[in-house]
Amino acid sequence: MSRPVWPGLSRFRRREAGPPTNLGDCTAVYNRTVSNTIFTARNIVTMNPANPEATAVAVRDGMIIAVGSFEECASWGEHEVDDRFADKVLVPGFVEAHGHTMDALAAMVPHLGYYPYPLADGTLTEPIQSYEALVAKLRAIDAQLPEGEQLLANGFDPIFFPNEERLDKRLLDEVSATRPIFIRHASGHLATVNSALLAAEGITRDSVTPGVGRDPDGEPNGELQEAPAMSLATYAMGTLMAKASGPGVVMIHGEMCRNAGVTTSTELVGVFLLMPHAREPWEQIINSDEFPARMVMYNVPAMPGSTADYPAVAKAAVDLRDNHSSLKLRNQGIKLVLDGSIQGWTAVMLPPGYYTGDDHGLLLNTPEDLVDALRAFHAQKLNVHVHCNGNGAVEVFINAVEEVLRADAWLDHRHVVQHSQTTTAAQYRRMGRLGLCANIFTNHIWYWGDQHYELTMGPERARGMWACRTALSNGVALSFHSDSGVTPIGHLHTMWCAVNRVTPQGRVLGEYEKLTPYEALHAATIGGAFQLHMDHEIGSIEAGKLADFAVLDDSPLDVDPMAIRDISVWGTVVGGVVYEAPKP
Amino acid sequence: MTDSAPIAVTVIGGYLGAGKTTLVNHLLRVGTGRRTTVLVNDFGSIAIDQDLIVSNDGAMIGLANGCVCCGLSGTLMETMSAIRNQPDPPEYLVIEASGVADPGPISHHALTPGYRLDGVVVVADAETVRRRSADRVVGRTVQRQLRAAEVLVLNKLDLVDADAAHALQQWARTMAPDAVILDAVEAQVPVQLLLGVHADSALARLPAVDTFADESHAHHETWSWIFDAPIRRDALESWIAGMDESVVRAKGIVWLADDPERRYTLQVVGRRCRLVADRPWGDTPRQTRIVVIALPGASRPSAPY
Numbered sequence: 001m002s003r004p005v006w007p008g009l010s011r012f013r014r015r016e017a018g019p020p021t022n023l024g025d026c027t028a029v030y031n032r033t034v035s036n037t038i039f040t041a042r043n044i045v046t047m048n049p050a051n052p053e054a055t056a057v058a059v060r061d062g063m064i065i066a067v068g069s070f071e072e073c074a075s076w077g078e079h080e081v082d083d084r085f086a087d088k089v090l091v092p093g094f095v096e097a098h099g100h101t102m103d104a105l106a107a108m109v110p111h112l113g114y115y116p117y118p119l120a121d122g123t124l125t126e127p128i129q130s131y132e133a134l135v136a137k138l139r140a141i142d143a144q145l146p147e148g149e150q151l152l153a154n155g156f157d158p159i160f161f162p163n164e165e166r167l168d169k170r171l172l173d174e175v176s177a178t179r180p181i182f183i184r185h186a187s188g189h190l191a192t193v194n195s196a197l198l199a200a201e202g203i204t205r206d207s208v209t210p211g212v213g214r215d216p217d218g219e220p221n222g223e224l225q226e227a228p229a230m231s232l233a234t235y236a237m238g239t240l241m242a243k244a245s246g247p248g249v250v251m252i253h254g255e256m257c258r259n260a261g262v263t264t265s266t267e268l269v270g271v272f273l274l275m276p277h278a279r280e281p282w283e284q285i286i287n288s289d290e291f292p293a294r295m296v297m298y299n300v301p302a303m304p305g306s307t308a309d310y311p312a313v314a315k316a317a318v319d320l321r322d323n324h325s326s327l328k329l330r331n332q333g334i335k336l337v338l339d340g341s342i343q344g345w346t347a348v349m350l351p352p353g354y355y356t357g358d359d360h361g362l363l364l365n366t367p368e369d370l371v372d373a374l375r376a377f378h379a380q381k382l383n384v385h386v387h388c389n390g391n392g393a394v395e396v397f398i399n400a401v402e403e404v405l406r407a408d409a410w411l412d413h414r415h416v417v418q419h420s421q422t423t424t425a426a427q428y429r430r431m432g433r434l435g436l437c438a439n440i441f442t443n444h445i446w447y448w449g450d451q452h453y454e455l456t457m458g459p460e461r462a463r464g465m466w467a468c469r470t471a472l473s474n475g476v477a478l479s480f481h482s483d484s485g486v487t488p489i490g491h492l493h494t495m496w497c498a499v500n501r502v503t504p505q506g507r508v509l510g511e512y513e514k515l516t517p518y519e520a521l522h523a524a525t526i527g528g529a530f531q532l533h534m535d536h537e538i539g540s541i542e543a544g545k546l547a548d549f550a551v552l553d554d555s556p557l558d559v560d561p562m563a564i565r566d567i568s569v570w571g572t573v574v575g576g577v578v579y580e581a582p583k584p
Numbered sequence: 585m586t587d588s589a590p591i592a593v594t595v596i597g598g599y600l601g602a603g604k605t606t607l608v609n610h611l612l613r614v615g616t617g618r619r620t621t622v623l624v625n626d627f628g629s630i631a632i633d634q635d636l637i638v639s640n641d642g643a644m645i646g647l648a649n650g651c652v653c654c655g656l657s658g659t660l661m662e663t664m665s666a667i668r669n670q671p672d673p674p675e676y677l678v679i680e681a682s683g684v685a686d687p688g689p690i691s692h693h694a695l696t697p698g699y700r701l702d703g704v705v706v707v708a709d710a711e712t713v714r715r716r717s718a719d720r721v722v723g724r725t726v727q728r729q730l731r732a733a734e735v736l737v738l739n740k741l742d743l744v745d746a747d748a749a750h751a752l753q754q755w756a757r758t759m760a761p762d763a764v765i766l767d768a769v770e771a772q773v774p775v776q777l778l779l780g781v782h783a784d785s786a787l788a789r790l791p792a793v794d795t796f797a798d799e800s801h802a803h804h805e806t807w808s809w810i811f812d813a814p815i816r817r818d819a820l821e822s823w824i825a826g827m828d829e830s831v832v833r834a835k836g837i838v839w840l841a842d843d844p845e846r847r848y849t850l851q852v853v854g855r856r857c858r859l860v861a862d863r864p865w866g867d868t869p870r871q872t873r874i875v876v877i878a879l880p881g882a883s884r885p886s887a888p889y
Contacts, residue, residue, distance in 0.1 A: 202697070208860055210692040228692040231661045241662070274657055303656055306682045309628035348721065363725055366600040366683045392721050 036060045036079040037576060040070060044090045045555055046541040047526050057090065059547040062327075062575035067541055082578075088570055089555045091521065092540050093263025093548030094491040095528030097296075098385070098418055098439050098481030101267050103489060104252035105154055108243050110141050112183065113155040115447065118488050120255035122582040128156070131164055131171060138175040150180040150197070152236050157186040159343055159451050167192045168213070169222025182236035186486075187344050191224045193233060198222065203232050245271075247281035251291065253484070258292040259581040260490035261550030261569040264529070264538055268335050268385065268418070268483075270299035272324075273316055279324065286329040292572060292579035294548070296330045296532050298385050301373065304337035305364045310376035318380050327546075327575065332532055333383035335418075336373060337364050339393035342421060342456050343448050347390030349422065355458035361390060370400045378404050378413060383533050385416040385439070394423045398430050411435055414477065416531050422461065425470050432474035437531045439479045440466050442497040443487040445510075449503035463510045468498050468523070470513065479528040480520075491524035495556060496565035498523065517557050517564065547576040591668065593677045593694030594779050597729050598707035599716055600683030603739040605629045607707055607771035607778075608680050612636075614775050615649030620676040621667060625683075627655035660693055668698040676702070676779060684725050688732035700860070703833075703853040705778050706733035706760070707771060710740045710752055717759065730756070733763040734853035735777065735832070742769045764832045764854040774804065776877065777832050804832075805882045811872040814841040817859075820850075823885075824857050830882035836874030839865075850874065 037059045044054040046067055058066040058073035066073045073079070106117045106125065112134060116124035128134050134156070141151055158167060172181045172194035180197035184190075198204070198220050205218045211229030213221045224230045231237055243249075257265045272279045286295050299317060302308040320331035340346025340362045345354060348361040365373070370386075377384050388394040394417055401415055413435060417423060420438040423431075431438065444452065445466055453462040471478050480494035487493075498520045501509050515523070529539025538546050551570040559567060571580040598604050608624055609631050624630060630645060630653055639646035644654040652674070656663055660679070667673060677699070681687050687704045694701035706729050709716075717726040730736065736756060741749050749767075756765055766773055817840055824834065834852035838859065847862040876885060 206861060209695045210689075226689060226692065227659065227661045228689075228696055231665070231693075231696055234665075237661070238665075303659065305685055306656055307626050309626060312628065350720070359724075361724060362686075363684050363722060366722060368600050369683060396721055 036065065036073075036076055038070065038073045038079050038081050039085055039090070039549075039573070040081065040083045041085045041090045042087050043555055044541060045092075045521070045557060047092050047522060048540045048542040051542065054541070057541055057547070057549075059576040062547055062577075064541060064543055064545050064547050066543055084578075085551055085570070089552045090541065090549040090573075091261075091552060091555070092525040093538065093550050093572055093574065094261050094524050095479070095526075095532070095534075095539055096257070096262045096265040096481060096484065096489055096491070097416070097479050097528035097531050098268050098441075099253070099257075099262075099265040099484040099489060100269060100486075101249040101253040101484075102244050103256055103485035104249035105240075105244055105485065107252050108249070109240065110137070110151075110153040111155045112137065112153050113186065114157055114160040117155070118256065118259060118490070120252045120259065122259060122584040124584075129160070131161070131167075134167075135171065135175055138172070138181065142176050142179060142181075145179065147179075150182060150200075150235055150239075151176070152182050152184075152239060154184045154240070155186050156183050156192070158190075159448070159455075166223070169194050169198065169220070172222060180236075182233050184230075184236075184240065187341070189226055189344060191230050191233065191236070193222050193224060193236075195222070197233060197236070201233055201235070207232065245278075247278070247285060250282055250285050250295070253489075254286070254291045254293045254295075256484070256489050258572050258579045259569060260488075260492070261552065261572055262293060262489055262491065263548035263550065263572050263574045264294040264296060264532070264534070265484070265489065266296045266298060266532070268298050268387075270297035270331070270335065272297060272320055272331060273299040273301055273313060274303070279320075283324075283326070283329055287326055289577070291328065292574060294328045294330070294538070294574065296332045296534070298333050298335035298383075299331060300335050300337070307365070307369050307373075310373045311379075314376045314380045314382060317377070317382055321382070330532075330534075332534070333385060334377045335385050335387070336370070337387040338370070338397060339363055339388060339390050342389050342444075343451060345456070347422070348392035348396075349390040350392045350395060350424075354456055355461075356455050361392065363393065363396070367396045367399065370396060371403050374400045374404050374415075375408070378408055378410060378415075381410055381413075383414055383416075383531075385418050385531075387418045388423075389419045389421050389441075391422045391424050391427060394420065394427050398427060398434065398436065401434050401436055402430070405434060414531055414533060418481075419483075420471075421465050422457070423467060423471075425464075425467065425474075428467065428470050428474040428476055431471075431476045437477040437479070438471045439481050439528075439531060440468055440471065440498075441483060442466050442468070442480045442494045443482055445497040445501050445503060446493070447487050449509050450505045450507065453503070453507060453509065464513070466498070466501075466510065467513050468515050468519075472515070472519065477527060477530050478523045479531050480523050481528075490569075492556065492567055492569070493565045495520035495524050496561075499561045499564060502562075517561055520564075521556055547573060549573040588673070589675070590698055590700040591673055591675065591677050592702040592779075593679065593691070593699050594702045594705060595679045595681060595687045595691045595694070596705045596707065596778075597681040597685060597687030597690070597732065598683070598737075599709065599713070599722070599726050599729060602683075602707040602709040602713070603737070603768075603771040604680055604683070604707050606739075607705075607737065607773065608678070610771055610773075611678065611775060611778065612647060612651050612653055615647070615651055616676055616775060616779055618650065618675040619672075620651045620678060621674040622651055622653045622678040623660075623663065623680060624653055624655055625680045627653075660690065664693055664696070664699065673698075678779070684722070686725070686728045686732060688728065691732070700849070700851075701858065702779060702851070703734045704732050705735045705737065706730060706763070707737045707739050708756070710738050710749065711743045713738075714752065714755060727759065730759040730763075733760045734856050736760045736763040736765045737768050737771065737773055738765060739768045739771050741767050762855040764829075766832075776804065804880055805830075805878045805884075806875060807884050808873070808875045809887060811839070812870075814839045814844050814870075815872050816841045820859070821857070824852055827852075827876070827885050828878065828882060830879040831885065832877050832879060834874060834876040836872065837862075838874070839870045839872045844870070
């Protein structure tokens with residue numbers, strides 16, 4: 001197999017020459033301009049070290065043709081000037097190399113997160129930081145719902161309420177004694193329901209399903225733990241699953257990307273291999289002019305925790321990549337999930353394991369099976385991203401890469417350790433030598449940093465988590481991510497975390513792993529593009545690349561580092577098309 | 585949900601390479617005598633003689649013996665919900681877990697409405713299971729699998745010598761204290777011990793003879809009892825607890841003294857006993873009917889009272 005050097009653009013040129021291609025509607029976007037457009041800006045941070053700053057960028061048919069002064073750009077011929085960004089700063093469009101479209105659920109189902117979640121319309125959800133606030137919000141929702149409809153909500157996280165009694169049916173019964181209420185926790189592994197829901201679904205003291213939480217007297221207390229018990233709430237689970245898997249989530253995700261300055265995002269649990277019929281509805285939405293971002297799919301070969309005929313899946317994935325990709329929707333590689341989460345105590349940790357709590361480490365593929373899978377995909381030059389939160393899972397992945405490389409020397413694989421939260425220095429040394437990349441979940445420093453310090457990892461290892469500096473020192477290509485849906489999409493926040501490493505309680509976790517703002521911006525743009533094998537097309541502002549920009553009020557390289565996450569995002573430019581974020 | 589009998593679920597687990605797929609292929613070939621759906625972990629690994637196959641659409645294989653075999657394309661929760669809502673649901677569901685799965689939590693799906701748990705079968709590779717259970721990454725996974733077993737199949741015993749086999753059996757007893765341990769080569773285990781299907785048919789025929797017509801399984805001992813008076817819960821429990829280790833399975837319908845208006849179903853696999861409230865007796869005759877299956881040569885257990 002040979003990867004086309006310019007897969008998107010070469011198709012585009014064929015389109016210009018005559019017959020239409022499978023690009024569909026999206027070609028219209030790139031054919032619209034008759035002359036060059038020159039965008040001027042207060043400052044353009046290019047992330048091209050040979051030409052680091054500019055004040056103008058010339059775009060033709062969605063591609064950058066020149067970057068520099070206005071005069072330099074004007075010398076490329078007939079042009080129109082677009083000066084609406086004259087007082088703004090352009091940086092390369094942010095690249096989210098580990099996103100999920102399920103973040104749209106925050107807009108589709110009431111969100112009960114401890115921190116505010118930014119929605120597609122530019123507003124923020126109200127943070128739920130006390131049980132009083134929880135009850136008040138649920139009552140407000142209850143008052144607006146038609147009679148007979150269940151109240152479904154999402155995103156509650158008990159880890160932030162260590163001093164409260166465990167949430168159960170009693171508190172929810174205060175909201176309504178008659179309307180069934182179902183609250184899915186942020187982890188997705190638990191739900192809390194009220195007495196009306198227990199009654200409506202026939203969940204009683206006689207229910208034999210494990211995971212039905214009980215009071216000392218044997219009556220269900222409203223907590224439903226894990227999938228079998230959660231499935232007893234048939235209406236709520238069916239409704240949530242239908243919402244999360246419909247194509248409607250994609251557009252909302254795209255709008256959230258636009259609001260955050262993200263021009264290329266990813267779906268890291270792509271289902272096009274498992275459910276081929278899901279592809280066309282997504283293509284229609286993403287390839288339309290209205291969709292404000294590029295999407296890159298990393299498709300799973302099997303449901304996490306099960307196995308597949310990997311050589312056959314690899315062939316299907318190559319077909320998706322080579323024959324069913326467009327400029328805006330790529331099927332770029334394969335995603336595997338190797339363990340669980342640290343704050344759920346299901347990540348696979350090497351000794352000494354967890355600081356407090358019981359180790360529920362869950363390895364989702366055997367090491368032998370991972371080698372089989374990786375060998376099949378690597379042989380087809382498919383880029384593989386593997387979810388590894390615990391350093392035990394990281395170890396299994398590194399071993400598999402080493403094993404596969406001994407027989408098959410594709411050195412530019414750029415396989416990625418995703419999350420890479422607890423990867424050790426020794427592991428980064430091996431990753432550097434084996435060509436593995438790290439996409440580090442830096443947002444955890446803010447969202448769960450104090451919990452990792454106090455509960456899961458303890459002080460020493462919490463300071464060494466998200467080891468960005470160690471990764472760079474060992475030559476490991478680096479990016480950050482939001483795991484959108486788990487934390488809000490947006491690289492100004494992931495960068496702020498990597499630069500400042502501050503927790504809500506004011507701790508600095510890992511002074512010596514801090515990055516400079518430049519290094520952080522690199523990871524959030526060209527660094528992400530590299531891990532998607534797209535750094536020749538996106539990730540920096542230079543001639544020959546796609547015209548993808550984030551439009552900001554200020555440069556993250558110039559503001560006080562603690563203010564990076566507060567920089568306002570005006571919107572984006574994707575392939576030369578301007579998408580303005582709504583101002584709440 | 586309909587009033588039809590719940591679908592009996594057997595979970596087959598064990599580490600990669602232990603012989604789960606061999607066992608599933610064996611099961612598919614032999615059949616269960618009942619309409620059975622088998623959810624396999626890797627659809628591509630199913631190896632069945634062509635002349636047994638009556639349909640194959642690439643996602644589902646139908647066999648002449650009434651088994652249907654398919655893979656998992658969504659979550660287990662979604663798949664089991666779809667199976668339960670079929671117009672003609674199967675009587676048995678066999679779930680082949682993946683090589684790293686803990687069969688315990690998977691079996692919890694069988695304790696939801698419309699299903700009942702028939703048993704958890706774990707296959708272990710006699711050559712490698714001890715080493716794997718001490719591995720620093722996968723050791724905990726293997727230990728959890730063994731602990732979840734109700735029937736533990738020590739497979740590939742032909743690959744170890746007699747001393748090693750004896751030591752392994754002792755070790756397995758400590759790792760899976762609740763399980764019946766069966767020796768096997770190429771995962772050849774009588775299907776009646778895996779699924780308890782024959783115990784079902786024996787129950788339906790009660791009062792019945794003490795042997796099964798199926799010659800290949802005739803060497804396993806089976807006995808049955810009928811009681812026309814309600815039985816005390818503690819008497820039943822202590823009777824089961826006192827059964828010989830050679831008892832592999834017991835099942836039945838129970839008329840309990842402390843809850844006489846409802847039927848209870850009894851399930852014993854290995855040393856684990858499940859006594860679950862069922863529907864009211866209604867007009868059906870109230871009586872306790874129990875079938876016990878034991879390894880060849882076992883002696884008849886005494887009656888509970």
